[in-house]
Amino acid sequence: MTWETVIGLEVHAQLNTKSKIFSGSSAAFGAAPNTHVCAIDIGAPGVLPVLNKAAVEKAIMLGLAINAPIAERSVFARKNYFYPDLPKGYQISQFELPIVQQGHLDITLDGNTIKRIGITRAHLEEDAGKSLHEDFQGCTGIDLNRAGVPLLEIVSEPDMRSAKEAVAYLKTLHNLLRYIDICDGNMQEGSFRCDANVSVRKVGGELGTRAEIKNLNSFRFVERAIDFEVQRQIEILEKGGKVNQETRLYDADLNETRTLRTKENANDYRYFPDPDLLPLHVSAHMIAEVKKSLPELPNQKRERFVTACGLNPDSAVTLVGQKALADYFEAALSVVPEHAQITANWVIGDLLGALNKMNLTIEESPVPARDLGTLVARIQDNTISSKMAKTIFESMCAGEGSPDDLIASKGLKQMTDTSAIEAIIDEVMAQFPGQLAEYRSGKDKLFGFFVGQSMKASKGTANPEQLNELLKKKLG
Ligand code: ADP
Numbered sequence: 001m002t003w004e005t006v007i008g009l010e011v012h013a014q015l016n017t018k019s020k021i022f023s024g025s026s027a028a029f030g031a032a033p034n035t036h037v038c039a040i041d042i043g044a045p046g047v048l049p050v051l052n053k054a055a056v057e058k059a060i061m062l063g064l065a066i067n068a069p070i071a072e073r074s075v076f077a078r079k080n081y082f083y084p085d086l087p088k089g090y091q092i093s094q095f096e097l098p099i100v101q102q103g104h105l106d107i108t109l110d111g112n113t114i115k116r117i118g119i120t121r122a123h124l125e126e127d128a129g130k131s132l133h134e135d136f137q138g139c140t141g142i143d144l145n146r147a148g149v150p151l152l153e154i155v156s157e158p159d160m161r162s163a164k165e166a167v168a169y170l171k172t173l174h175n176l177l178r179y180i181d182i183c184d185g186n187m188q189e190g191s192f193r194c195d196a197n198v199s200v201r202k203v204g205g206e207l208g209t210r211a212e213i214k215n216l217n218s219f220r221f222v223e224r225a226i227d228f229e230v231q232r233q234i235e236i237l238e239k240g241g242k243v244n245q246e247t248r249l250y251d252a253d254l255n256e257t258r259t260l261r262t263k264e265n266a267n268d269y270r271y272f273p274d275p276d277l278l279p280l281h282v283s284a285h286m287i288a289e290v291k292k293s294l295p296e297l298p299n300q301k302r303e304r305f306v307t308a309c310g311l312n313p314d315s316a317v318t319l320v321g322q323k324a325l326a327d328y329f330e331a332a333l334s335v336v337p338e339h340a341q342i343t344a345n346w347v348i349g350d351l352l353g354a355l356n357k358m359n360l361t362i363e364e365s366p367v368p369a370r371d372l373g374t375l376v377a378r379i380q381d382n383t384i385s386s387k388m389a390k391t392i393f394e395s396m397c398a399g400e401g402s403p404d405d406l407i408a409s410k411g412l413k414q415m416t417d418t419s420a421i422e423a424i425i426d427e428v429m430a431q432f433p434g435q436l437a438e439y440r441s442g443k444d445k446l447f448g449f450f451v452g453q454s455m456k457a458s459k460g461t462a463n464p465e466q467l468n469e470l471l472k473k474k475l476g
């Protein structure tokens with residue numbers, strides 16, 4: 001029997017506002033425990049939450065970027081549950097009326113196929129605190145710095161059919177949040193977390209029962225956890241068993257998922273509208289203002305790279321796939337605006353290859369973008385050959401200087417003076433009269449021999465195209 005995997009993803013993105021969603025406390029990560037906490041964050045009696053406008057604007061940005069209507073009126077509700085990291089006993093969230101309604105995101109699969117993934121909704125809510133299990137000798141510490149940090153929960157339709165598709169969707173969404181600059185995307189710090197809902201069914205049949213895998217914080221874990229979970233469910237079903245609807249956790253060390261708790265239903269939370277917060281009204285004017293501030297989106301950038309810069313589509317997809325990479329490319333291109341494709345080739349091929357070897361990200365590149373642009377410019381103006389450029393590039397990666405300094409210090413200038421190259425060819429011809437005679441009597445293959453000897457005589461500095469042309473003329 002063939003089984004089909006069905007995946008829907010819930011992403012919790014921390015919005016990168018300065019202050020929390022309902023108080024003036026700092027929303028910054030990494031401070032000493034419980035130093036970014038005020039009475040509102042812990043729901044002390046008598047306090048009143050006040051909605052942070054910046055969080056609303058960022059939610060609207062996402063809505064616009066995924067082509068979703070923005071609700072004119074949305075409502076904050078209390079989601080009631082007990083947890084040590086939630087001292088007030090409820091989380092303020094949006095339930096029936098979320099701010100962002102049905103939208104979609106297009107993802108690119110193996111190179112060129114585009115698949116549209118539905119996004120059911122995105123709603124604003126507050127993050128909870130954090131339990132700290134280490135360093136407390138048998139006790140658990142509670143850090144409430146995170147309590148009240150704004151979250152946007154982005155819920156997808158069950159549209160993905162494999163772990164790979166799920167990861168492609170997550171990467172596309174992650175990248176989009178970076179482009180519109182509403183989330184720093186730091187997965188280690190928990191700024192971008194994913195719950196994966198996974199089920200299997202007979203191809204084309206009704207949806208199977210899903211298990212939800214909580215709090216996956218790396219793309220690799222998402223892929224592994226889903227793959228494990230799919231196998232687990234298939235084994236159960238093939239033995240005639242039933243999958244339980246439950247919440248599971250992924251153990252990266254054992255590479256398995258385990259039951260965390262049986263799934264609670266919405267009515268277990270006793271949602272009700274928060275009496276301390278007025279319904280949120282978003283005006284057409286506010287949406288229009290946010291729209292004006294929206295930067296170029298990844299799809300628009302890809303389009304521009306192809307149509308305005310003339311890049312091939314594969315290069316455009318690769319560059320746009322990471323905002324920092326696209327920014328780097330554009331900074332390099334500003335030095336040589338007419339040479340987009342060769343610049344792209346250097347960025348995607350040489351630079352990414354080198355960074356990969358050094359285990360560095362594009363942000364950590366030892367080669368400044370403008371220097372890479374200058375290197376391309378020196379190839380284009382014939383100062384150096386492509387081969388020399390590779391040597392210089394290696395030194396740039398080692399932090400040994402700028403292209404122009406390196407060209408000077410290594411004496412790697414290309415020989416482009418026609419008479420100088422001709423002089424070298426004359427020398428070589430005089431040096432190998434036998435080969436010359438053979439060549440002239442029809443042994444064409446010897447042409448390569450003369451190219452090699454002349455190049456060697458120029459210490460590798462002769463411009464290859466000029467050398468070729470002049471050789472043809474002189475030998476023939
Ligand atoms: P809950 O709050 O209980 O997690 P939601 O409706 O908010 O429920 O989210 C459900 C998520 O699970 C959505 O991303 C949805 O696409 C996904 N989902 C729903 N049914 C299935 C299913 N049978 N298999 C896989 N994913 C599913």
Ligand code: MG
Pocket residue numbers: 010195212
């Ligand atoms: Mg859920």
